């Protein structure tokens with residue numbers, strides 16, 4: 103059953119509401135995390151909480167709880183849901199303020215922990231791989247809000263996702279401000295060429311994905327070379343394999359980009375191995 107933790111109080115989904123003067127709603131002023139749990143165990147819990155506090159630090163938002171309290175409240179909410187597998191949406195808003203964007207007018211940041219189920223892509227997509235397009239919308243310039251901050255303003259990515267949907271796709275590749283491949287709207291991106299796994303560097307205009315980091319570790323542990331390196335569309339179009347990683351998506355193959363077949367047009371062997379290993383790790 104879905105459960106919401108509002109500032110430490112557990113409430114049913116139907117009773118969970120926010121104040122319309124909250125700057126999280128008025129301005130997208132806040133940060134969030136998307137986390138999965140498997141067999142009741144939160145996946146890479148500490149890493150997610152660390153990223154949350156780093157996002158908050160970047161936007162000068164003081165989270166009123168210690169990291170230990172946050173970890174405990176998330177565990178408490180997962181337990182209360184009675185679910186063994188599910189998804190956690192943890193968000194911190196700047197809190198209620200006045201009708202002006204000055205964050206100094208906000209008191210009390212709001213802490214919201216939603217625990218529910220999630221299903222992202224149809225099973226068929228995992229078996230056959232995704233077809234995606236390159237979006238005309240680029241990732242944010244580093245001198246705007248950094249893509250490394252998981253902020254409540256996802257409009258850039260949403261515009262790219264709308265473009266994908268209109269092209270009949272579930273995801274879109276986004277470039278950075280200098281035209282390099284960055285990531286997808288809610289997933290990090292990897293290519294495989296001659297047995298080497300390549301993914302854009304964290305400073306290429308991406309979110310440093312927790313799933314990305316887990317997959318890099320798994321690849322290295324399995325003796326597969328990994329390079330965090332600048333990637334262009336040429337590299338994508340000529341790759342042997344391509345896959346995406348994300349909390350929601352886990353590991354999913356991409357078999358077509360911009361109408362071009364990637365590799366043989368079916369999920370590749372390294373992608374399949376890394377997906378299998380990731381699922382074993384997640385459930386361990």
Ligand code: PMP
Nearest residue numbers: 288289290309311312313348349
């Ligand atoms: N990039 C973006 C823009 C995201 O929103 C996400 C999270 N869905 C990811 C990458 C993947 O990160 P993670 O593996 O931590 O979920």
